Amino acid sequence: MNITAAFRQAADRLLQPDCDFCGNPCSSGQPLCDACHAELPWLSAEYHAPLPDCDETVSAFAYQPPISNLLLGIKFGKNLRSLATLGELTSNGILPQIAQIPEAILPIPLHSRRLQQRGFNQALELARPLARTLKIPLLTHAIVRSKATLPQTELDSRQRLSNLKQAFQIASLPPYHSIAIFDDVITTGTTARELALLLRNQGIRHIAIWSCARAILRQKHELTEQIDYHVQPTQ
Numbered sequence: 001m002n003i004t005a006a007f008r009q010a011a012d013r014l015l016q017p018d019c020d021f022c023g024n025p026c027s028s029g030q031p032l033c034d035a036c037h038a039e040l041p042w043l044s045a046e047y048h049a050p051l052p053d054c055d056e057t058v059s060a061f062a063y064q065p066p067i068s069n070l071l072l073g074i075k076f077g078k079n080l081r082s083l084a085t086l087g088e089l090t091s092n093g094i095l096p097q098i099a100q101i102p103e104a105i106l107p108i109p110l111h112s113r114r115l116q117q118r119g120f121n122q123a124l125e126l127a128r129p130l131a132r133t134l135k136i137p138l139l140t141h142a143i144v145r146s147k148a149t150l151p152q153t154e155l156d157s158r159q160r161l162s163n164l165k166q167a168f169q170i171a172s173l174p175p176y177h178s179i180a181i182f183d184d185v186i187t188t189g190t191t192a193r194e195l196a197l198l199l200r201n202q203g204i205r206h207i208a209i210w211s212c213a214r215a216i217l218r219q220k221h222e223l224t225e226q227i228d229y230h231v232q233p234t235q
């Protein structure tokens, strides 16, 4: 192959990158091909019932394959390529559905020990494209997780609340009026609500809770499956 042909092939490839899921060509600037994009479990507005203690709850996806598998893989395998793709898709899913642009995004912090073990906070990484597109700051040092809590999925609802009591502390919170809390997955929402209450007590008027995925329980029996599926030792 001569240099011109090689250059043309490289340029074509740049203009039409491969789908991160199936490898087929996809439109420029998109991480997935149209078919894979359409197959994702995008969450429709009817599932955006606000959690108590917040004004708005918006998630990009239902917590089900392939999103659930990707999130678990990221958590354990440190697959940063999936993390970037999922962050872009999350941003695409959330932005058209928000009622109000917040002044800042607060990714739910990890306890310092867990952050050290994992090397990154997946909530922070997933929220980056949202903050970039909206041109608002990501609050990475406003709140600290002062207590190394037990994995929420191993507890019943009452234990969940006491497990999280005073789990978060204000470190340095600028005087915002509206903040979007961001988590990777919302199951019962207890963690996000604990943080929302803390923000409310600081005078934040509009609190949104955004997430990449939300566990959707259509039938009561699904609760056990979903939560069992979500059990993980290092959450």
Ligand SMILES: [Zn+2]
Binding pocket: 019, 020, 021, 022, 023, 024, 032, 033, 034, 035, 036, 037
């Ligand atoms: Zn594809």
